Amino acid sequence: MTTTVEIGPMLLAILPEIGLVLLAALILVLDLVTRARTNRNFLGWITATGLVVIGVLSAVFAQPGATPAVIWGGMLRLDNAGFLFSMLFISGAALTVLFAMESESIRERGEFYILLLVSTLGMCLMASATDLVMLYLAIETTSIPLYALAVFVTVDQKSVESGIKYLLFGAMSSAVMLFGFSFLYGFTGTTNISNIAQGLSSASIPLVAVLAVLALVLVGFAFKISAVPFHFWAPDVYEGSPTPVAGFLSTASKAAGFAVLLRVMFVAFPGYSSIWTIIVAIMATASMFVGNLLALTQKNLKRLLAYSSIAQAGYILIGVAADTQFGASGAVYYLMAYLVTNLAAFGIVTVVGRVIGSDEISAYAGLNRRSPGLALALLAALLSLGGIQPFAGFFGKLLVFGAAIQQGMLWLALVGILNSIIGLYYYLTVLKVVYTYRSEEEARPMLSVPGWKVALVLCLVGIVTLGVVMAPFYNLSTAAATAFGVY
Amino acid sequence: MLPFLSLIIFIPMAAGIIILLLPAERREWIRRTALAAVVLDLLLSAWVYATYNIAAGGYQFLEQLPWVPALGISYHVGVDGISTPLVLMAGVVVFCGVLISWNVQERPREFFAFLMFLASSVFGVFSSLDLFMLFFFFELAVFPKYLMIVMYGWPKTREYGGMKLTLYLFIGSVVALIGALAIYFGSGKYTFDLLELAKAGFNVEFQKLWFPFVFLGFAILGGIFPFHSWAPDGHVAAPTAISMLLAGVEMKVGAFAALRVGIELLPEGARSWAWLILILATINIVYGAFIAMIQSDFKYVIGFSSVSHMGLVLLGFATLNEKGLLGSGMQMFSHGVMTACFFAVVGMVYDRAHTREITKLGCFFKKMPWAAVGFIVAGLVSMGMPGFSGFNAEFPIFMGAWQATPKLPDLLGGGQISGAVVAIIAIMGVVITAAYILLVARRVFFGDLPQEYSEVSDVTVFDKLAIGLLSAIMIGLGWLPGMMAPMVQSGVKSILAILGGA
Numbered sequence: 001m002t003t004t005v006e007i008g009p010m011l012l013a014i015l016p017e018i019g020l021v022l023l024a025a026l027i028l029v030l031d032l033v034t035r036a037r038t039n040r041n042f043l044g045w046i047t048a049t050g051l052v053v054i055g056v057l058s059a060v061f062a063q064p065g066a067t068p069a070v071i072w073g074g075m076l077r078l079d080n081a082g083f084l085f086s087m088l089f090i091s092g093a094a095l096t097v098l099f100a101m102e103s104e105s106i107r108e109r110g111e112f113y114i115l116l117l118v119s120t121l122g123m124c125l126m127a128s129a130t131d132l133v134m135l136y137l138a139i140e141t142t143s144i145p146l147y148a149l150a151v152f153v154t155v156d157q158k159s160v161e162s163g164i165k166y167l168l169f170g171a172m173s174s175a176v177m178l179f180g181f182s183f184l185y186g187f188t189g190t191t192n193i194s195n196i197a198q199g200l201s202s203a204s205i206p207l208v209a210v211l212a213v214l215a216l217v218l219v220g221f222a223f224k225i226s227a228v229p230f231h232f233w234a235p236d237v238y239e240g241s242p243t244p245v246a247g248f249l250s251t252a253s254k255a256a257g258f259a260v261l262l263r264v265m266f267v268a269f270p271g272y273s274s275i276w277t278i279i280v281a282i283m284a285t286a287s288m289f290v291g292n293l294l295a296l297t298q299k300n301l302k303r304l305l306a307y308s309s310i311a312q313a314g315y316i317l318i319g320v321a322a323d324t325q326f327g328a329s330g331a332v333y334y335l336m337a338y339l340v341t342n343l344a345a346f347g348i349v350t351v352v353g354r355v356i357g358s359d360e361i362s363a364y365a366g367l368n369r370r371s372p373g374l375a376l377a378l379l380a381a382l383l384s385l386g387g388i389q390p391f392a393g394f395f396g397k398l399l400v401f402g403a404a405i406q407q408g409m410l411w412l413a414l415v416g417i418l419n420s421i422i423g424l425y426y427y428l429t430v431l432k433v434v435y436t437y438r439s440e441e442e443a444r445p446m447l448s449v450p451g452w453k454v455a456l457v458l459c460l461v462g463i464v465t466l467g468v469v470m471a472p473f474y475n476l477s478t479a480a481a482t483a484f485g486v487y
Numbered sequence: 488m489l490p491f492l493s494l495i496i497f498i499p500m501a502a503g504i505i506i507l508l509l510p511a512e513r514r515e516w517i518r519r520t521a522l523a524a525v526v527l528d529l530l531l532s533a534w535v536y537a538t539y540n541i542a543a544g545g546y547q548f549l550e551q552l553p554w555v556p557a558l559g560i561s562y563h564v565g566v567d568g569i570s571t572p573l574v575l576m577a578g579v580v581v582f583c584g585v586l587i588s589w590n591v592q593e594r595p596r597e598f599f600a601f602l603m604f605l606a607s608s609v610f611g612v613f614s615s616l617d618l619f620m621l622f623f624f625f626e627l628a629v630f631p632k633y634l635m636i637v638m639y640g641w642p643k644t645r646e647y648g649g650m651k652l653t654l655y656l657f658i659g660s661v662v663a664l665i666g667a668l669a670i671y672f673g674s675g676k677y678t679f680d681l682l683e684l685a686k687a688g689f690n691v692e693f694q695k696l697w698f699p700f701v702f703l704g705f706a707i708l709g710g711i712f713p714f715h716s717w718a719p720d721g722h723v724a725a726p727t728a729i730s731m732l733l734a735g736v737e738m739k740v741g742a743f744a745a746l747r748v749g750i751e752l753l754p755e756g757a758r759s760w761a762w763l764i765l766i767l768a769t770i771n772i773v774y775g776a777f778i779a780m781i782q783s784d785f786k787y788v789i790g791f792s793s794v795s796h797m798g799l800v801l802l803g804f805a806t807l808n809e810k811g812l813l814g815s816g817m818q819m820f821s822h823g824v825m826t827a828c829f830f831a832v833v834g835m836v837y838d839r840a841h842t843r844e845i846t847k848l849g850c851f852f853k854k855m856p857w858a859a860v861g862f863i864v865a866g867l868v869s870m871g872m873p874g875f876s877g878f879n880a881e882f883p884i885f886m887g888a889w890q891a892t893p894k895l896p897d898l899l900g901g902g903q904i905s906g907a908v909v910a911i912i913a914i915m916g917v918v919i920t921a922a923y924i925l926l927v928a929r930r931v932f933f934g935d936l937p938q939e940y941s942e943v944s945d946v947t948v949f950d951k952l953a954i955g956l957l958s959a960i961m962i963g964l965g966w967l968p969g970m971m972a973p974m975v976q977s978g979v980k981s982i983l984a985i986l987g988g989a
Binding site: 368369372376379383388389390394398401402405406410413414417420421424425428429431432435436470471474475478 | 507511553554555556557558560594596597619622623624626627629630633634637638645646649650653654657658661662664665668669671672
């Protein structure tokens with residue numbers, strides 16, 4: 001079971017994490033050294049380039065082998081799942097950096113990039129952690145920089161409020177989750193999640209106790225993925241925090257939550273799958289309905305995207321609830337699609353918000369005449385969220401609905417479908433404003449720095465590629481799903 | 488041999504992308520690119536139609552490429568006797584759609600680009616031999632349709648009509664998608680290939696359960712009662728070229744997909760639900776015709792007439808016999824051409840009169856004789872006059888309906904519906920059609936010319952070309968049904984084989 005790994009390969013295995021630490025240190029030094037300079041846009045460019053380099057190097061040198069290896073004394077596991085998610089987080093961070101350079105209040109401040117890198121580091125560890133202690137540390141490493149990022153624009157009252165809200169909710173839920181972890185340790189005498197599964201099946205633990213533990217642990221995970229009923233923070237925090245941060249929160253941070261959820265549920269609780277699948281299915285249903293119904297009435301695009309992201313978490317949970325390899329790969333594929341899609345959406349909100357000075361949907365009137373490219377990008381992003389071909393979201397939805405049908409959970413697929421219809425309605429409402437309404441400002445062009453264009457084009461390429469050339473990405477997500485299941 | 492079908496599918500898509508990349512001021516380039524694409528498509532689809540080997544039958548012009556092998560998804564195209572005429576029909580309608588939109592003034596870049604994407608979508612569906620691919624192209628039409636309606640449609644109802652249409656069709660397609668996924672998993676073959684799935688041999692209970700999902704899901708786009716109300720609202724709200732495509736081609740996309748996936752994959756399901764489709768289709772025919780008669784808006788008349796005529800197509804499906812299916816195949820082609828012609832004429836009148844109130848119009852025959860002749864030809868087709876394509880389509884449907892003997896389910900007594908009664912009721916629908924068509928033709932094109940329209944100009948050369956082509960096809964097919972019937976018959980034969988020679 002435990003393949004012994006030499007220290008050299010072990011170091012190589014955590015190449016992404018090492019790279020992130022080094023990059024953060026480099027930015028810290030550069031930030032201090034160049035305080036006096038006036039134009040410090042290069043900080044963002046260096047961060048983005050550094051992230052790309054880390055991604056490429058990891059893909060070349062840190063690819064997991066065919067058989068997963070447990071490394072660092074059972075703390076981490078080098079497998080396809082952890083690797084794929086790390087790549088996702090790093091790409092998400094790079095895109096976020098490029099979008100953040102659009103915002104004056106962020107782009108010249110080194111600490112923004114450092115916090116983002118540290119948070120990404122935490123996410124990478126979350127995705128490969130196999131020990132409760134490591135898992136908790138990783139979650140906190142992810143969350144604490146995010147609290148600071150949410151409150152980053154301190155002159156903005158809303159940003160401060162949202163940061164505090166996020167901190168309080170986050171601290172609460174992670175405390176509850178830790179409580180659950182301590183029970184798990186108490187019942188089984190181990191913190192290693194694969195041993196926990198054995199411990200739970202061998203010891204005669206009352207069902208009620210396991211249920212309670214499941215509930216406590218799920219609180220923490222549900223908070224991370226903003227699933228109902230632990231979603232209350234999301235709209236306020238997304239609306240208040242700087243838009244690129246909101247994009248990062250809704251994509252990479254959510255994906256990290258799902259990575260942990262998939263691993264812990266599949267590995268630590270396989271014996272109780274009949275129980276947790278029901279809990280997850282209910283959470284999925286509630287998230288879809290609450291997210292979509294509340295999104296219907298939103299006037300602010302950031303809030304609308306926040307509710308839509310709650311609903312999206314619901315769709316992804318369908319894949320988790322199916323409790324099959326097919327379902328898990330559907331969830332992973334969906335997360336990949338969702339990452340590029342939602343980052344594009346928030347990126348557009350960043351750009352338009354800076355030029356127009358408002359995130360209200362009505363402010364998007366005439367966008368098609370003002371900037372046809374941006375309008376088309378928004379169209380792609382919103383329709384991808386709505387699950388329309390030829391964009392990425394459709395294939396993700398197809399997979400998770402398929403997983404539900406395969407498991408005989410037709411009702412869950414039908415709930416998903418009903419919600420897709422509600423979802424499409426409000427996405428189209430936004431597009432209607434963009435394409436048909438006129439505005440007095442429509443003759444003025446959009447001026448901005450080039451960073452976001454690179455990011456937006458990358459996102460769009462991602463959206464279309466994931467929606468048209470599915471095979472290689474589907475194979476990746478299947479490999480990741482297999483890694484979650486094989487222990 | 489050239490990959491004809493792929494060219495037909497992807498030429499418009501490429502043209503659409505090129506158009507989007509052109510600068511918006513280059514109107515001339517934009518519309519010429521669109522015209523070049525549709526002319527190529529028309530020629531290629533005519534070539535496919537002309538060279539389809541009827542004696543050999545079956546699926547021809549096959550191409551297959553792996554798409555997502557892990558899930559059994561492939562890019563698989565091919566056409567049979569049912570879909571070949573539809574590809575040709577789509578080619579004709581799209582070509583005419585570009586012709587009559589030649590003078591679009593507002594944002595022509597987006598207009599022609601989205602029109603091209605829509606064309607790509609319909610060709611893709613008609614030639615799909617893979618269930619996933621069929622869905623892919625089916626929903627590829629969603630965003631062009633919606634945006635074209637809300638951007639270029641009739642200002643009074645475009646937001647309502649566009650949203651209604653999009654949501655109705657999306658509901659239909661996701662319901663069908665659920666059915667398709669059930670078929671995928673239920674087959675145990677883990678493939679989306681239609682030819683493979685057709686051999687899966689689903690048990691009767693499975694077929695009975697999932698047939699309504701697939702058939703009704705797709706038939707919503709075919710305008711089946713009681714889910715038809717998107718059609719008139721959507722058609723009226725849409726700009727002329729889109730109305731032509733929506734009513735002419737898109738409704739056939741729905742009916743075609745219902746046939747190909749619903750009836751061909753789940754034949755036993757079709758047999759046990761035939762009674763319901765028969766009843767709904769009959770309601771479509773009669774109810775649609777009645778509602779069309781009381782409309783005061785020229786375009787709504789045609790919108791409801793489409794509902795009525797699509798009822799005939801669905802009625803032909805429900806008979807599940809040779810004559811009925813043959814008639815449906817012919818009707819899909821004939822109605823596509825006819826309704827495109829109707830909407831083109833309505834658009835020409837509206838562009839000049841700026842109203843569609845039938846009572847305010849009059850004597851347009853003097854002002855635009857081509858349009859009037861086009862309308863009358865299409866009107867005679869829709870009445871099913873001998874010598875026009877509609878007769879050769881509708882007559883077999885009524886014969887088929889007369890012979891049909893669908894069983895009611897045990898729950899409803901298990902008796903049989905009398906096909907003769909259904910046929911007689913359906914024929915009543917044609918009588919009503921004659922009434923409203925003659926009424927509208929007289930009011931709009933004859934009588935006294937209202938004072939305000941004395942300065943109205945004639946239609947353009949391109950408009951005349953479009954009307955001429957559409958009318959020629961309708962009359963040609965009326966006199967020479969042999970140009971199409973044998974081909975459709977070969978397609979029907981293979982469906983009957985699936986149905987077990989019923």
